[in-house]
Amino acid sequence: MTQQDHPYVGLWVTGDRHIRHELLPNGRYDEARGDRESAYRGRYEVRGNHIEYWDDTGFTADGEFVEGVLHHAGMILYRQR
Numbered sequence: 767m768t769q770q771d772h773p774y775v776g777l778w779v780t781g782d783r784h785i786r787h788e789l790l791p792n793g794r795y796d797e798a799r800g801d802r803e804s805a806y807r808g809r810y811e812v813r814g815n816h817i818e819y820w821d822d823t824g825f826t827a828d829g830e831f832v833e834g835v836l837h838h839a840g841m842i843l844y845r846q847r
Contacts, residue, residue: 774812778836778843787836787843795819 778787786798789810797806808821815831817838829838836843 772812774817774831774836777846779846780841780843785841785843786846787838789817 772789772791775789775791778789779785784800788796788798790796793809793811795806795808795810796804799805806821806823808819808823810817810819812831817829817831817836819827819829819838821827827839829836831837834845836845
């Protein structure tokens with residue numbers, strides 16, 4: 767399955783909407799924080815329920831999808847519909 771077809775593609779947000787994390791269909795992500803659009807950008811890969819991130823600035827991160835919720839870097843993000 768390509769990232770484009772992956773069911774996790776789309777917008778994920780924290781409960782207060784301060785963090786808005788968009789998983790794009792081309793395997794890239796774009797994260798906004800508060801008023802700062804595109805605060806972080808990079809590529810990602812999903813394997814099962816695990817996601818790996820490689821930010822364009824050089825840092826890496828990961829997360830897990832658990833029962834439709836994304837747990838990433840101490841944050842909990844919900845799918846925006």
